[in-house]
Amino acid sequence: MKREITFLAALLLSSLASLRGDTANALTQHIRTTGDLGEMRDAQAVCDGAAIKLSTTKAERHAWAVIPAPKNGWKLGARATVTAEITNTSNVPVGVMLWLVGDHGWSAVVDSATLAPQETRTFSCDLRKTYPDGTPKLNPSDIKQIQVMLAEPVTHNGKTHLSPIITQPVSIELRQLTAQGDQPKWKRPPGRLDVPAIEDASPAPGKRVRYRLPGDEKNSIYSILNLPADWQSGKKYPVIVEYPGNVFFASACYSTGLPDQCVIGYGITKGQGAICLGMPFVDRPKGGVAENGWGNADDTADYVMRVVAEVCGKFGGDRENVIITGFSRGAIACGYIGLRNDKIAALWKGFHACQHSDGANWNGSTMTGAIERAARFKGQAVFQTDNSQDNFQPVMDAMKTKVTWAQSGLHFHSTAMFLDDRPSTQQLREWFWSLVGQPAAHR
Numbered sequence: 001m002k003r004e005i006t007f008l009a010a011l012l013l014s015s016l017a018s019l020r021g022d023t024a025n026a027l028t029q030h031i032r033t034t035g036d037l038g039e040m041r042d043a044q045a046v047c048d049g050a051a052i053k054l055s056t057t058k059a060e061r062h063a064w065a066v067i068p069a070p071k072n073g074w075k076l077g078a079r080a081t082v083t084a085e086i087t088n089t090s091n092v093p094v095g096v097m098l099w100l101v102g103d104h105g106w107s108a109v110v111d112s113a114t115l116a117p118q119e120t121r122t123f124s125c126d127l128r129k130t131y132p133d134g135t136p137k138l139n140p141s142d143i144k145q146i147q148v149m150l151a152e153p154v155t156h157n158g159k160t161h162l163s164p165i166i167t168q169p170v171s172i173e174l175r176q177l178t179a180q181g182d183q184p185k186w187k188r189p190p191g192r193l194d195v196p197a198i199e200d201a202s203p204a205p206g207k208r209v210r211y212r213l214p215g216d217e218k219n220s221i222y223s224i225l226n227l228p229a230d231w232q233s234g235k236k237y238p239v240i241v242e243y244p245g246n247v248f249f250a251s252a253c254y255s256t257g258l259p260d261q262c263v264i265g266y267g268i269t270k271g272q273g274a275i276c277l278g279m280p281f282v283d284r285p286k287g288g289v290a291e292n293g294w295g296n297a298d299d300t301a302d303y304v305m306r307v308v309a310e311v312c313g314k315f316g317g318d319r320e321n322v323i324i325t326g327f328s329r330g331a332i333a334c335g336y337i338g339l340r341n342d343k344i345a346a347l348w349k350g351f352h353a354c355q356h357s358d359g360a361n362w363n364g365s366t367m368t369g370a371i372e373r374a375a376r377f378k379g380q381a382v383f384q385t386d387n388s389q390d391n392f393q394p395v396m397d398a399m400k401t402k403v404t405w406a407q408s409g410l411h412f413h414s415t416a417m418f419l420d421d422r423p424s425t426q427q428l429r430e431w432f433w434s435l436v437g438q439p440a441a442h443r
Contacts, residue, residue: 026178027082027146028052030070038066038145042166053089055171056150061164061292062097062249067146067177076127077141080181083124086148087173088115094170095151095162097249098123103144105195105263105419107137108254114153114160115172128183132411135420140186142194148174149249164249191421195266198224203315205231206271208278213306219287223307224259224278227315229271238274238321238436239311240265241304241347243281243330243337245413247291253413255328257281257291264325264354267418267425268432275317279304281333293329293363294337301340308347321436325352327415329363331387332356335373335395336365345376350435351399352428354385355413357392367394374398383431385417385424386410404431 031037034047042059045052056063076082088094097112109129113121127140150170151162196208203209206229210222228237242265247257255261262278269276280289282299294300311317324338324347325331335358339345356362359370377399384392384405396403406424408417418425433439 027074028067028177031067036068038068040065043150050175052148052174053171054148054150054174055090055169056166057169059150059164059166061247062149062151063166064147064149067148069144073141074143074179075141076143076179077186078183079127079140079179080183081124081126081179082146082177083122083180084177085120085122085175086115087120087175088117088170089173090170091117092168092170093117093153094172095153096123096172097147097149097151097162098125099147099149099249099254100125100127100138100143101145101147101254102138103142103197104139105193105266106139106142107414107416108147109137110249110251110254112162112251114162124180127179128186131414131416133409135410135416136186136189137416139188146177148172162250189420193267193270193419195263195419196226196271198260203227205229208266208276211307213303213310221280221282221284221288221303222259223280223303224262224276225311225315226266226271226276226278228269228273228275230273231275231315234316236316236318238323238432238438239308239317240268240274240276240432241279241308241322241324241338242277243279243324243326243333245328245330246293248328257329258289261415262327262330263415264327264352264418267415268325268429273433273438274436275311275315277307277311279307281329281337294333297337297340300333301337301344304337305344305347318436321349322347323350323352323432323435324348325354327354328356328413330354332358332360332362332365334358335370339373339376342376345373346378348377348379350379350381350383350432351377352383352385352432353387354415354418355387357384357387357395359392359395370395371398375400377401381431381435383428385428 041064043056043063045065101108111123152166154163208226211225242262244261245255248255259278265276281295282303283290283295331353359367382403408424410417
């Protein structure tokens with residue numbers, strides 16, 4: 001009897017610990033083998049039940065392993081942090097980033113540090129982290145993955161930063177990935193949008209799907225096609241063409257460089273009344289999407305013209321109402337790619353750039369070249385979000401059209417401002433619907 005009572009007490013304590021979230025591996029109970037992990041980038045992983053062991057010999061741009069959320073999610077709406085104990089098991093320093101990545105257009109939060117050889121540190125990610133203006137970065141109940149990244153610490157001028165390029169073997173062990181702390185149940189900010197998840201499926205109203213041109217079935221080049229929820233065959237719809245930011249993982253930004261992260265169009269339309277396209281930068285020799293840089297700029301320009309033509313022909317896109325937009329690298333691309341020649345420049349009725357613009361002196365985008373390209377614009381209006389009028393007015397002068405300048409107030413390198421009802425986003429929505437001549441009901 002005494003043994004039975006002891007056993008029941010131990011079982012009860014174990015259950016209570018599990019409810020509190022302080023049981024070792026509480027967030028990895030669904031990860032039983034290495035095959036249960038998600039994407040692996042330039043890394044090898046071994047799961048032994050107690051730890052996830054991650055290693056790499058070299059990487060071109062970080063190395064990582066993804067711990068996907070279980071089928072029903074992690075249910076972290078009343079939690080404060082996610083923590084993990086991480087040990088550097090290699091003989092050299094290693095940079096580590098622990099990311100919580102949101103779904104449906106929400107962003108990511110990170111804890112990062114450089115670990116000395118054999119050093120152990122507890123990493124902690126704040127589930128209630130906000131942008132400087134108080135906008136939540138995450139919906140704690142809607143985290144799609146935890147991403148463990150490796151990097152190489154590099155010291156320059158006395159300052160150490162984490163380089164994405166790894167040149168020597170490194171390894172870590174992750175243990176005790178748990179949710180910690182109690183918080184009042186998280187509440188969604190009023191007006192905050194959820195962007196539909198990406199699917200590998202056929203285009204359909206309300207869905208965001210990976211879309212491939214004929215001939216690209218066997219490579220990795222794709223765009224993102226989002227038909228509006230109110231789409232009907234035989235009707236015409238304005239088209240928003242959007243370019244994503246450059247690949248960049250740092251405390252100031254989580255950006256994959258993939259068209260999947262294009263959410264400005266959805267933020268403008270709220271998923272109604274217009275077709276939204278997320279565009280890739282095309283690397284034909286590698287048969288894939290260029291996460292970094294332009295790929296081949298001419299191929300990228302050719303690709304977007306082909307996609308717009310196909311979407312207009314197959315899905316009712318209105319060739320007279322096509323808008324180009326982009327964030328960061330994508331904002332520069334509005335001019336650098338979108339005004340590359342007279343043929344592509346003729347596509348656009350409107351032009352919207354967020355947090356950068358052509359002429360920023362990034363990757364060949366000089367001010368002189370931007371002014372030359374801007375003269376090709378034949379559209380009717382330009383909108384600039386979080387850009388300096390002092391810096392880019394010469395380019396706007398060359399476009400010879402009406403320009404609207406707006407500041408979002410987010411104070412962060414992100415597209416999160418387009419998924420809520422802040423004044424700058426409402427202004428952008430009004431600008432778009434007025435430009436394409438749609439009724440106020442869509443606004």
